Amino acid sequence: MRPRASYRVSHFLPPLLLVLGGGVVGSLTALSDFFISLFNVLPTLLLLLGGAFCSAYGRVRQVALLLVVYLAYYQLDTQVDYYQAEGVVREDAGLVFHLVSLLLPMLYGLYGCWEERTHLLQDFVARGAVLLALLGVVVALGSSYPDAVLGFIGKVHWSWLHGSWMRLVQLAYLAFAAALVALMLVYWRQPRPQHAAQLLGLLGVLWMMPKVFMLPHALHVMSSMVMLALTASVAHEAYQMAFRDELTGLPGRRALNERLRRLGRNYVLAMTDVDHFKKFNDTYGHDVGDQVLRLVASRLRKVGGGGKAYRYGGEEFTILFSGKTMDECMPHLEAVRQAIEQYQMQLRDQGARPKNDDAGRAKRGAAGGQSVSVTISIGVAERDAEQRTPEEVIKAADQALYSAKSAGRNRVFRHGENRRGAVRVKRTPA
Numbered sequence: 001m002r003p004r005a006s007y008r009v010s011h012f013l014p015p016l017l018l019v020l021g022g023g024v025v026g027s028l029t030a031l032s033d034f035f036i037s038l039f040n041v042l043p044t045l046l047l048l049l050g051g052a053f054c055s056a057y058g059r060v061r062q063v064a065l066l067l068v069v070y071l072a073y074y075q076l077d078t079q080v081d082y083y084q085a086e087g088v089v090r091e092d093a094g095l096v097f098h099l100v101s102l103l104l105p106m107l108y109g110l111y112g113c114w115e116e117r118t119h120l121l122q123d124f125v126a127r128g129a130v131l132l133a134l135l136g137v138v139v140a141l142g143s144s145y146p147d148a149v150l151g152f153i154g155k156v157h158w159s160w161l162h163g164s165w166m167r168l169v170q171l172a173y174l175a176f177a178a179a180l181v182a183l184m185l186v187y188w189r190q191p192r193p194q195h196a197a198q199l200l201g202l203l204g205v206l207w208m209m210p211k212v213f214m215l216p217h218a219l220h221v222m223s224s225m226v227m228l229a230l231t232a233s234v235a236h237e238a239y240q241m242a243f244r245d246e247l248t249g250l251p252g253r254r255a256l257n258e259r260l261r262r263l264g265r266n267y268v269l270a271m272t273d274v275d276h277f278k279k280f281n282d283t284y285g286h287d288v289g290d291q292v293l294r295l296v297a298s299r300l301r302k303v304g305g306g307g308k309a310y311r312y313g314g315e316e317f318t319i320l321f322s323g324k325t326m327d328e329c330m331p332h333l334e335a336v337r338q339a340i341e342q343y344q345m346q347l348r349d350q351g352a353r354p355k356n357d358d359a360g361r362a363k364r365g366a367a368g369g370q371s372v373s374v375t376i377s378i379g380v381a382e383r384d385a386e387q388r389t390p391e392e393v394i395k396a397a398d399q400a401l402y403s404a405k406s407a408g409r410n411r412v413f414r415h416g417e418n419r420r421g422a423v424r425v426k427r428t429p430a
């Protein structure tokens, strides 16, 4: 079963900052020579470097989006350059501008919704073929019958839809609205940084289009920022893949290792393990086991006292308290143990669906739609004269965990407690 990702503000933050920054800088009427030169080359650089980066990560969709934004930028830039040099617009300015304002949201929305295929080359060829076919038809029509095409785009006008703020043809706004709704649905179904970035990128383009001839830097600055946001979202996902555990959404073992290298002198590590999890998996199935791990993780994430939870591996989690002593952490660990013990987890029927009829009969009524509960055991150790390195503290916490398991599970044990007579901290009767 694929884990359901959750909506996060962090998905939107980097593209939001870039698009807002683009809006602010793009609204300026004067920029220094340095920034003018920079924004003149940035879209091309981003197409090349961003495109290479996204391709290396197999993100064909982002490459297609970069290409669409760049092609629109290139067409409009030619027009804006002429306008700024000559003081009048080119003969074909109206046709080019209206076609771009219509095709850009259409293609951007299409590529944004188009699911990536496993075969990258096929995916790329299919997207390229659609782009070439559409552009081929539009260029052929536009060059053979420019007045008719322009007349058609401008003629579609519903007075009930008109707003005085509208600077583009109505069809373009409809295309933007359709693309926005489609991209919102894409994010809603799969909340990922890339989907958030493409959604905000479209808003950036919507802001930019009416200002292309009005503000001298809007086109260069916003195109750059949208392309940067699209590229950065791929880097964001790559980072998540490396450092976040996909099943639980907690930071994973690699993130823990990174954190352990930057610890101060005082810290506490707690190793946590779900009790009798093998039996649980055998009874309810692996999918239900996965659901339970996610629910346990969601509780561990809320541990108090400044603790941060990581998935160590399998059904083991680590909680790190930086700058804390063991005595300060124990009440919070005990609280989280109790919270999990008392937590009646509602299992989704879907996730518990068995693979075959026999397994289904065996499991029927076992968990689907029911609530189950699990317990955890915790072993805790802190950095002291005996355990000086993080590896030694983890080892000590592991020994305490082993003692907690041996003593009957569902309890929190400090390192060294077993040697002093295996006194557990506290345990409410099951």
Ligand SMILES: Nc1nc2c(ncn2[C@@H]2O[C@H](COP(=O)(O)OP(=O)(O)OP(=O)(O)O)[C@@H](O)[C@H]2O)c(=O)[nH]1
Residues within 6 Å of the ligand: 247, 273, 274, 275, 276, 277, 278, 279, 281, 285, 286, 287, 288, 289, 290, 293, 313, 314, 315, 405, 409
């Ligand atoms: N569903 C699911 N099970 C997992 C995952 N990772 C590890 N497991 C299972 O976790 C179980 C761990 O079992 P054991 O190490 O024997 O421990 P246990 O049954 O929890 O027993 P105690 O730890 O002694 O209480 C194994 O059955 C693994 O297959 C996972 O990501 N999903």
